[in-house]
Amino acid sequence: MSGWLAVVGLGPGSEALVTPEVSETLAEATDVVGYGPYVERVPARDNLARHISDNREEIARAAQALELTASGRKVVIVSSGDPGVFAMASALYEALEAGPEQWRGLDIRILPGISAMLAASARVGAPLGHDFCCINLSDNLKPWTLIEKRLRLAAQADFAMAFYNPRSRARPEGFARALDTLQAECGPQRPIIFARAVYTDQETLQVTTLAEATPEMADMRTLVLVGSSQTRVIDGGGRRWVYTPRSVS
Amino acid sequence: MSGWLAVVGLGPGSEALVTPEVSETLAEATDVVGYGPYVERVPARDNLARHISDNREEIARAAQALELTASGRKVVIVSSGDPGVFAMASALYEALEAGPEQWRGLDIRILPGISAMLAASARVGAPLGHDFCCINLSDNLKPWTLIEKRLRLAAQADFAMAFYNPRSRARPEGFARALDTLQAECGPQRPIIFARAVYTDQETLQVTTLAEATPEMADMRTLVLVGSSQTRVIDGGGRRWVYTPRSVS
Numbered sequence: 496m497s498g499w500l501a502v503v504g505l506g507p508g509s510e511a512l513v514t515p516e517v518s519e520t521l522a523e524a525t526d527v528v529g530y531g532p533y534v535e536r537v538p539a540r541d542n543l544a545r546h547i548s549d550n551r552e553e554i555a556r557a558a559q560a561l562e563l564t565a566s567g568r569k570v571v572i573v574s575s576g577d578p579g580v581f582a583m584a585s586a587l588y589e590a591l592e593a594g595p596e597q598w599r600g601l602d603i604r605i606l607p608g609i610s611a612m613l614a615a616s617a618r619v620g621a622p623l624g625h626d627f628c629c630i631n632l633s634d635n636l637k638p639w640t641l642i643e644k645r646l647r648l649a650a651q652a653d654f655a656m657a658f659y660n661p662r663s664r665a666r667p668e669g670f671a672r673a674l675d676t677l678q679a680e681c682g683p684q685r686p687i688i689f690a691r692a693v694y695t696d697q698e699t700l701q702v703t704t705l706a707e708a709t710p711e712m713a714d715m716r717t718l719v720l721v722g723s724s725q726t727r728v729i730d731g732g733g734r735r736w737v738y739t740p741r742s743v744s
Numbered sequence: 745m746s747g748w749l750a751v752v753g754l755g756p757g758s759e760a761l762v763t764p765e766v767s768e769t770l771a772e773a774t775d776v777v778g779y780g781p782y783v784e785r786v787p788a789r790d791n792l793a794r795h796i797s798d799n800r801e802e803i804a805r806a807a808q809a810l811e812l813t814a815s816g817r818k819v820v821i822v823s824s825g826d827p828g829v830f831a832m833a834s835a836l837y838e839a840l841e842a843g844p845e846q847w848r849g850l851d852i853r854i855l856p857g858i859s860a861m862l863a864a865s866a867r868v869g870a871p872l873g874h875d876f877c878c879i880n881l882s883d884n885l886k887p888w889t890l891i892e893k894r895l896r897l898a899a900q901a902d903f904a905m906a907f908y909n910p911r912s913r914a915r916p917e918g919f920a921r922a923l924d925t926l927q928a929e930c931g932p933q934r935p936i937i938f939a940r941a942v943y944t945d946q947e948t949l950q951v952t953t954l955a956e957a958t959p960e961m962a963d964m965r966t967l968v969l970v971g972s973s974q975t976r977v978i979d980g981g982g983r984r985w986v987y988t989p990r991s992v993s
Contacts, residue, residue: 511765514858519760553990579865581990585873588987592978599980605866607858609763616828617854624834626894628877628903636991641902645875648901652894654877729841731848738837741802741830742885 500564500601502584504577504608505536508695512609520606521571528560529573529583537573551635553583557590561598577610581631581659612657615690615718618700620729620736622688622720625743627655632673632719633663642669643676650680655739656721661713671710677721678705686728686737688720689713702728702735749813749850751833753826753857754785757944761858769855770820777809778822778832786822800884802832806839810847826859830880830908861906864939864967867949869978869985871937871969874992876904881922881968882912891918892925899929904988905970910962920959926970927954935971935986938962951977951984 501520506512521527527537528546539545546563548556556572563570574582584605591598616623628649632642649656662670677685683706691699691714701712705721713719722739729736750769755761770776776786777795788794795812797805805821812819823831833854840847865872877898881891898905911919926934932955940948940963950961954970962968971988978985 506763509765511768512763512856514755514761514763516758516760577862577866579862579870579872581873584866584870585987585990588869588873588976588978588985589989591980591985592976599978601981603981603985605869607761607862607866609856609858610862613826613828613856613859617826617833617856620837620854621828621833623828623878624830624837626877626879628875628898628901629872630875638992641992645901645903648897649877652877652897652901653890654894727837727841729837729848731840732850732852736837736840736852738834740838741834743887743890 498564498567498569498601499604500560500570500572501604501606502572502574502578502587503606504574504582505533506609507576507611507614507693512614512694514608517606517608523569524571525569526563527571527573528556533573533575553586554590557583557587558594560587561590561594561601564601565598574608577608578605579607580610580612580629611659611693611718614693615688615720618690618693619688619702621738622722622726623655623657624739625655625723625725625741627657629657629659631659632669633660634666634669639669642673646673646676647680650677653723655723655726658719660715661717661719662710663715667710670713674705674708674710681705681721686722686726688737689717690720691717693718702737747813747816747818747850748853749809749819749821750853750855751821751823751827751836752855753823753831754782755858756825756860756863756942761863761943763857766855766857772818773820774818775812776820776822777805782822782824802835803839806832806836807843809836810839810843810850813850814847823857824860826857827854828856829859829861829878860908860942860967863942864937864969867939867942868937868951870987871971871975872904872906873988874904874972874974874990876906878906878908880908881918882909883915883918888918891922895922895925896929899926902972904972904975907968909964910966910968911959912964916959919962923954923957923959930954930970935975935977937969937986938966939969940966942967951986
């Protein structure tokens with residue numbers, strides 16, 4: 496039996512956003528590996544072994560998946576959103592590079608998914624419709640000084656911005672500092688969007704300005720989007736759309 | 745009859761990447777609107793009117809779709825990739841904002857798709873696995889000086905980068921200048937990836953360095969990815985993986 500490993504993105508929450516490629520790959524797997532809430536999204540069936548690990552155990556989880564693959568199993572590592580955006584694909588290659596030479600010959604595929612930032616963007620219009628950047632605001636794996644530097648340079652480049660992990664329970668003060676930096680660089684009237692748990696039953700969308708934004712508007716399930724200087728807000732039909740035009744005026 | 749308008753992403757090329765949400769919406773539509781090659785990806789059927797327009801006619805196309813919706817039709821505007829990334833969603837809101845007040849009450853949805861940048865990233869590993877930016881290199885809708893400024897600031901922020909529309913037939917010299925700027929800012933050994941027509945029969949993937957990159961490696965169907973200072977290349981199994989680690993060393 497010849498094993499393979501696929502790192503797949505399940506999208507932000509709804510099964511309506513899982514690609515056929517990912518569904519078909521899950522149907523052929525012998526083993527599914529991942530963080531509990533993501534593994535639970537995969538329907539149980541006979542001949543499918545489920546390997547659940549805690550959050551923050553990404554490297555151990557990746558190594559386990561590589562070992563299973565080397566033993567001939569057909570293994571899927573599940574991520575939410577897209578596996579290549581602050582998710583399991585990078586952890587897989589970190590484990591691969593640190594592991595035995597034999598692993599490098601394994602059949603490995605990364606299967607894209609609908610990323611949280613693009614799902615959040617779609618739910619409010621097209622705030623990322625022009626040049627943009629995507630920054631993880633967690634300082635677990637990089638120093639806060641680097642986050643701060645990137646925020647300033649991104650604002651000077653006049654990018655629209657998407658922020659992952661805006662506010663952790665362990666370090667809630669970081670996001671308050673990020674909001675202060677953004678307001679200093681971008682001004683108080685810049686649109687900001689708090690998109691929580693998009694494409695789930697708990698979805699909430701809040702469109703406001705940097706002047707009105709407070710750190711409490713974000714939690715660990717929130718994706719935050721900030722417009723560029725060109726971003727516009729349209730009210731209509733009982734809702735508020737946000738978009739960034741294709742051209743620079 | 746109550747009309748609605750959905751702007752949908754068909755993904756980069758393969759039907760295996762079209763989400764169930766998009767497929768179901770297309771099945772309910774009365775009208776599909778878009779650039780010819782994208783409209784042709786939608787299976788023909790009775791009671792589906794197809795409205796094909798040229799590339800670069802985005803605003804007229806969006807206005808046509810809004811008029812059809814106002815008249816009670818169920819309309820889908822098709823984009824490749826994700827509609828919110830340099831595609832039809834922003835054009836739709838530009839037309840909405842410039843159009844009659846009545847349009848603002850229409851039932852409008854944006855349905856996300858697999859973006860070309862995330863599909864390209866997946867095909868070579870996880871080059872966008874840490875903070876990154878996404879820049880359209882076409883100077884059709886913004887001055888070249890702004891593109892140049894963004895390239896320099898993005899390099900200083902040490903973002904991984906994704907570039908859309910690297911090289912147009914009309915202005916091939918722009919991409920040569922972009923490569924010069926990137927090499928000056930990032931050094932000659934920085935990994936660069938040319939991902940052409942991903943997830944189609946014509947797919948080609950080329951992993952090289954800024955020193956070895958030439959403008960001719962890109963055309964209008966190429967998505968270009970450049971690593972950050974942390975990005976790593978792994979050879980193994982007859983192929984070359986590129987990934988950006990989750991942490992900064």
